[in-house]
Amino acid sequence: MLDLINVSYDTQIPNNVGLSSDKKVLKALEKWHPGYIDWWNKLIPQNFQESMVYLRTAVSVDPKGWAKFDYVKMPEYRWGVLLAPQVEGRVIPCGEHMGEPAWQEVPGEYRNLMKRLIVIQGDTEPGSVEQQRFLGLTAPSLYDMRNLFQVNVEEGRHLWAMVYLLQKYFGKDGREEADDLLIRSSGSEEAPRMLGAFNEETPDWLSFFMFTYFTDRDGKMQLESLAQSGFDPLSRTCRFMLTEEAHHMFVGETGVGRTIQATCEAMNKAGISDPYDVNKIRDLGVIDLPTIQKKLNLHYTLSLDLFGQEISTNAANAFNAGIKGRYMEGRIDDDHQLKNDTYKVLDLEDGKIVEKDVPALTAINMRLRDDYVRDASGGVGRWNKLIEKTGIEFELKLPHQSFNRKIGVFAGHNFDPDGNHVSGDAFDKGLPNWLPTHGDGDFIQSLMKPCYEPGKFASWIAPPKVGIDNKPGDFEYVKLHMA
Amino acid sequence: MNTPLKQHLIDPEICIRCYTCEMTCPVGAIEHDDNNVVVNAETCNFCMDCIPVCPTGSIDEWRVVDTPYSLEEQYEWMELPEQGEVAVADSADAGVESGTDPVAALLAEAHKGAGGKAVAPVSATKPTVNLYNLGNPVEAVVQGNYRLTAEGSDSDVRHIILDFQGKPFPALEGQSLGIIAPGTDAEGKAHLPRLYSVSSPRDGERAGYHNVSLTVKREDGGTCSNYVCDLKKGDTVQVTGPFGATFLMPNDPDARLLMICTGTGSAPMRAFTMARQRTVGKKSGGMVMFFGARTPESLPYFGPLNKVPSSVLQKHLVFSRMPGQDKEYVQDRMRIEEDIVADMLEDPATHIYICGLKEMEEGVERAFTNIAESIGHQWRNLRDVLREEGRYHVETY
Numbered sequence: 001m002l003d004l005i006n007v008s009y010d011t012q013i014p015n016n017v018g019l020s021s022d023k024k025v026l027k028a029l030e031k032w033h034p035g036y037i038d039w040w041n042k043l044i045p046q047n048f049q050e051s052m053v054y055l056r057t058a059v060s061v062d063p064k065g066w067a068k069f070d071y072v073k074m075p076e077y078r079w080g081v082l083l084a085p086q087v088e089g090r091v092i093p094c095g096e097h098m099g100e101p102a103w104q105e106v107p108g109e110y111r112n113l114m115k116r117l118i119v120i121q122g123d124t125e126p127g128s129v130e131q132q133r134f135l136g137l138t139a140p141s142l143y144d145m146r147n148l149f150q151v152n153v154e155e156g157r158h159l160w161a162m163v164y165l166l167q168k169y170f171g172k173d174g175r176e177e178a179d180d181l182l183i184r185s186s187g188s189e190e191a192p193r194m195l196g197a198f199n200e201e202t203p204d205w206l207s208f209f210m211f212t213y214f215t216d217r218d219g220k221m222q223l224e225s226l227a228q229s230g231f232d233p234l235s236r237t238c239r240f241m242l243t244e245e246a247h248h249m250f251v252g253e254t255g256v257g258r259t260i261q262a263t264c265e266a267m268n269k270a271g272i273s274d275p276y277d278v279n280k281i282r283d284l285g286v287i288d289l290p291t292i293q294k295k296l297n298l299h300y301t302l303s304l305d306l307f308g309q310e311i312s313t314n315a316a317n318a319f320n321a322g323i324k325g326r327y328m329e330g331r332i333d334d335d336h337q338l339k340n341d342t343y344k345v346l347d348l349e350d351g352k353i354v355e356k357d358v359p360a361l362t363a364i365n366m367r368l369r370d371d372y373v374r375d376a377s378g379g380v381g382r383w384n385k386l387i388e389k390t391g392i393e394f395e396l397k398l399p400h401q402s403f404n405r406k407i408g409v410f411a412g413h414n415f416d417p418d419g420n421h422v423s424g425d426a427f428d429k430g431l432p433n434w435l436p437t438h439g440d441g442d443f444i445q446s447l448m449k450p451c452y453e454p455g456k457f458a459s460w461i462a463p464p465k466v467g468i469d470n471k472p473g474d475f476e477y478v479k480l481h482m483a
Numbered sequence: 484m485n486t487p488l489k490q491h492l493i494d495p496e497i498c499i500r501c502y503t504c505e506m507t508c509p510v511g512a513i514e515h516d517d518n519n520v521v522v523n524a525e526t527c528n529f530c531m532d533c534i535p536v537c538p539t540g541s542i543d544e545w546r547v548v549d550t551p552y553s554l555e556e557q558y559e560w561m562e563l564p565e566q567g568e569v570a571v572a573d574s575a576d577a578g579v580e581s582g583t584d585p586v587a588a589l590l591a592e593a594h595k596g597a598g599g600k601a602v603a604p605v606s607a608t609k610p611t612v613n614l615y616n617l618g619n620p621v622e623a624v625v626q627g628n629y630r631l632t633a634e635g636s637d638s639d640v641r642h643i644i645l646d647f648q649g650k651p652f653p654a655l656e657g658q659s660l661g662i663i664a665p666g667t668d669a670e671g672k673a674h675l676p677r678l679y680s681v682s683s684p685r686d687g688e689r690a691g692y693h694n695v696s697l698t699v700k701r702e703d704g705g706t707c708s709n710y711v712c713d714l715k716k717g718d719t720v721q722v723t724g725p726f727g728a729t730f731l732m733p734n735d736p737d738a739r740l741l742m743i744c745t746g747t748g749s750a751p752m753r754a755f756t757m758a759r760q761r762t763v764g765k766k767s768g769g770m771v772m773f774f775g776a777r778t779p780e781s782l783p784y785f786g787p788l789n790k791v792p793s794s795v796l797q798k799h800l801v802f803s804r805m806p807g808q809d810k811e812y813v814q815d816r817m818r819i820e821e822d823i824v825a826d827m828l829e830d831p832a833t834h835i836y837i838c839g840l841k842e843m844e845e846g847v848e849r850a851f852t853n854i855a856e857s858i859g860h861q862w863r864n865l866r867d868v869l870r871e872e873g874r875y876h877v878e879t880y
Binding site for chain 1: 497499503506507534536618
């Protein structure tokens with residue numbers, strides 16, 4: 001009988017979808033596999049490929065088998081196709097097909113819309129690995145290096161997950177899309193990644209942490225909505241991916257938190273109480289809090305753009321079709337069809353920000369963005385608690401949603417981080433205080449020196465409170481290959 | 484008074500509010516508000532499904548409490564409260580050993596000699612298990628380390644006393660604890676805990692102090708045993724446990740105990756003996772012990788044991804390396820004393836405990852087989868009945 005919990009290793013590709021008896025898809029995946037390995041091998045610097053990394057691999061999709069830790073060379077990581085167990089009698093949770101049995105095959109009328117959503121999601125996964133490919137060279141500790149690689153291999157696995165769906169359910173054009181996912185490349189002139197946020201190189205570790213906190217959180221919200229999909233294989237894939245995504249959130253939140261911790265501790269040790277005494281603080285080999293705020297402003301606003309237009313008929317169609325739900329759809333107390341509901345959306349009228357009631361169906365993106373803002377503000381609150389505990393007077397803030405936007409109603413307008421409409425002149429003058437400058441970037445870059453001794457951390461970041469897999473502080477998370 | 488219980492909690496300072504635990508929990512015991520993620524003590528059944536999926540480790544927190552923290556209290560927390568003072572002497576926590584637990588696997592292996600699924604004595608106190616684990620060990624301070632065997636004897640067995648500095652460590656007689664040797668093994672992995680049977684009664688090596696004693700033999704090349712045997716007064720040790728839910732003492736004073744042990748297998752027997760001396764003394768069903776060692780010099784607790792009155796404990800100390808004498812093993816003495824053994828085998832109040840090296844099992848089984856036959860029983864059947872009634876316990880290693 002087909003075992004849908006435990007991962008089967010009877011093909012080259014670990015899976016819990018019975019690949020060995022699904023010859024057509026197995027063949028397609030096996031054809032795609034060498035290209036993937038090739039992509040990975042060319043991407044990550046060679047000495048890291050040869051290193052033994054203490055990674056978590058799933059040996060089954062139930063909670064007991066989810067986290068098996070061991071040393072593995074990354075190219076030998078068991079990427080595979082893992083879907084959360086099928087829920088008996090699952091029905092479509094929203095839209096016009098609400099209550100009908102969830103689809104096990106793609107309905108013809110939604111084929112293109114569904115494929116596009118999967119391709120966009122799939123395109124972000126390798127994109128982020130490409131952006132982060134050189135970070136290992138400046139890892140502030142072996143612990144952080146291990147976390148980076150864990151995030152990377154899991155993004156790789158998320159690509160697999162999307163490729164499986166494309167090859168299994170979308171025939172020939174699905175296979176072509178799968179191949180294209182390996183052809184597009186972050187930052188490439190000819191074939192860039194589909195979303196802008198995935199075409200910038202991640203220049204330093206603070207950017208990486210901000211990215212995993214803010215940008216991966218957009219990914220998490222998108223996965224949450226796709227986990228509600230009436231297309232059951234997509235829902236099951238995304239549900240399993242969410243468990244892994246939570247780890248990426250953890251890397252981001254604790255990474256920024258530990259950066260803040262190191263700064264505040266160094267300030268206290270040196271007797272500096274003014275967080276704006278930037279030069280003195282930087283001399284301590286830590287990143288001053290105002291610069292951390294600027295990085296936050298940048299990554300938060302870039303991530304808000306990923307939610308698209310506030311009013312969107314595409315999003316309405318996807319919801320109505322039951323392809324994509326809302327965040328925690330099951331816990332929302334309404335008709336799940338949004339026949340008569342309205343939703344408050346931010347808009348601009350005569351240069352002023354106003355709230356407008358619009359049909360809720362058209363405001364799906366806005367609602368997800370609101371959920372995102374709430375989710376993202378939690379960690380900022382916890383960072384502020386860290387600062388407060390050290391006695392330093394400083395508070396990090398999420399900037400107003402109108403600040404620094406390239407997509408949506410605020411794009412092309414000058415707002416300051418507090419949401420005040422300002423003149424172009426005032427905006428240009430304020431920018432160096434609001435967003436990281438070249439000087440800030442150069443300074444952060446100057447701190448990016450590798451620290452490869454077990455248990456040691458670069459000056460600008462504090463050790464974690466708890467080790468991965470409960471390992472002690474001096475655990476050698478990566479056994480570096482010395483060429 | 485409420486019975487103290489182990490409560491599952493989440494550390495709000497480490498948790499990142501990803502709610503993965505909440506999504507994973509099969510019984511809906513976990514919920515959240517804008518501030519915290521909390522565990523409902525009434526619903527949580529310790530299935531441990533939430534532990535591996537947590538990206539932070541914040542979910543692996545436990546407190547022994549008289550009254551569980553309510554959801555409202557947990558929602559208000561900015562940080563996790565310290566473990567409070569709890570009267571744990573009669574702790575009756577329905578401890579759960581999770582199936583994938585390596586400690587549970589070790590114990591299952593040690594209990595194999597009983598020939599089937601081990602069952603606790605009917606009148607035993609419900610044990611607390613897994614209060615401290617690898618991710619959350621408790622620190623103990625060494626109060627003393629005494630050599631039990633004569634200097635120059637071929638074995639170095641130590642009596643180690645640990646103090647938990649006010650933290651609860653509700654170990655019952657017959658339970659084990661784990662000690663984590665510092666450092667890493669040849670592969671760079673942290674050492675796993677080694678299990679040692681406690682040799683002190685539930686109210687402490689010193690009555691009322693709740694300190695715990697161990698009986699540990701130094702093994703050539705043994706990382707943990709050498710670490711433990713070399714501990715000095717004042718050293719700190721990382722401890723997990725208590726472990727073990729079947730090899731326990733009956734509380735029934737009329738129960739008769741037949742204890743067969745070798746070497747450090749005497750640890751639980753010592754605990755049983757002391758517990759009974761402190762509680763029912765002579766007014767009990769009595770205890771009979773067959774205790775084997777090479778020589779009196781290498782028999783742990785030889786001196787103190789001889790001071791226990793025969794009315795409390797009938798002692799048969801057996802030596803296999805006495806100059807000028809034939810080798811004698813516990814099974815040989817059991818055959819000689821077959822009348823008392825036979826009498827006990829037929830008495831439904833009898834509880835049998837075997838503890839020591841695996842090698843002793845075969846001889847002891849043979850002795851039981853012969854003695855049982857002499858009174859018209861087939862040993863295997865009798866043993867299975869005894870075991871199913873919680874009256875036959877084996878722990879060998």
